[in-house]
C-alpha cells in the first residue's frame with residue numbers, strides 16, 4: 509500500500525495504490541489522522557491505482573464519511589471498478605458515497621455542494 | 627486431484643499472503659481473471675474474519691484447498707471463539723463490531739462471489755468456512 513495526497517481548498521484528495529484490506533486500512537486511517545488539518549471537511553479517495561479492495565475498505569470509507577458528515581462535509585470516490593464496484597453496490601455504499609470518473613469531476617461536485625450548504 | 631494446505635499466525639499482515647498463496651496455487655489451471663479475483667475476495671473475507679473475530683491473544687489460521695477437474699474448494703479454519711448464532715452472523719450488514727468500522731458485509735461477499743459456502747462453528751472450538759467455485 510502506497511499513499512499520496514494533496515489538499516485542494518477544504519478537500520483532502522488521497523491517492524491509494526495497491527491493496528486495500530484490513531491490514532492496509534489501519535495505515536490509511538493513521539495517514540489521514542496524521543495529515544488532516546482542521547479546515548478539511550471533505551475527502552476524495554482516488555482508487556484508480558487500487559488493485560484489490562474488500563469489506564475492510566468499505567468500512568474505512570464509511571468511517572471517514574461519518575467523520576466528514578459531522579463537519580457537514582462529504583466523501584467522494586474516483587475510479588471504482590471491477591470487483592470493487594460489485595462490493596460498492598452490494599453494500600449499498602453507492603447510495604451515500606458517489607463515484608466519479610475523474611478527480612476534477614469529484615471536486616466540482618463537492619464545490620457545488622459547498623455552495624449549497626454555505 | 628491436487629491439494630494444498632497452509633497454516634499461519636492470525637495477524638493482519640498475513641492477509642495479503644493468504645490471498646496470494648491461494649491464487650498462486652490456482653494459477654496452473656489458467657483460471658479466468660474474474661474467477662481469480664472472486665476467489666481472492668472470498669478468501670480475504672474469511673481470513674480477515676478469523677484474524678479479527680476469532681482470537682483475543684493470537685492464534686492460527688489454516689487454509690486447505692482442493693482442485694478436482696474444474697471444481698475448486700477452499701476451507702478457511704480457525705480455533706478461536708466460534709460463532710454463536712450463524713444465521714445472524716450471515717445476515718447482510720450484521721456486525722458485532724460496528725464501533726471498529728466493520729460493515730458486516732463479509733459473509734454476504736463470500737456468498738456472492740463463490741458458488742456455495744458452508745459455515746460450521748462451535749463455541750470456543752473455532753469456525754470453519756468451506757467454499758466452492760467452478761473454474762471457467
Ligand SMILES: Nc1ncnc2c1ncn2[C@@H]1O[C@H](COP(=O)(O)OP(=O)(O)OP(=O)(O)O)[C@@H](O)[C@H]1O
Nearest residue numbers: 563675676679680715721722728729730731732733
Ligand atoms: N471466524 C470467526 N470467529 C468468530 N466470529 C466470527 C468469525 N467470522 C465471523 N464472525 C462473526 O460474524 C459477524 C459477521 O461477519 P462478517 O464478515 O459478515 O462481518 P464483519 O466481519 O463484522 O464486517 P466486515 O466483514 O464487513 O468487515 C462478525 O461481526 C462476527 O461477530
Ligand SMILES: [Mg+2]
Nearest residue numbers: 671675732733
Ligand atoms: Mg468480516
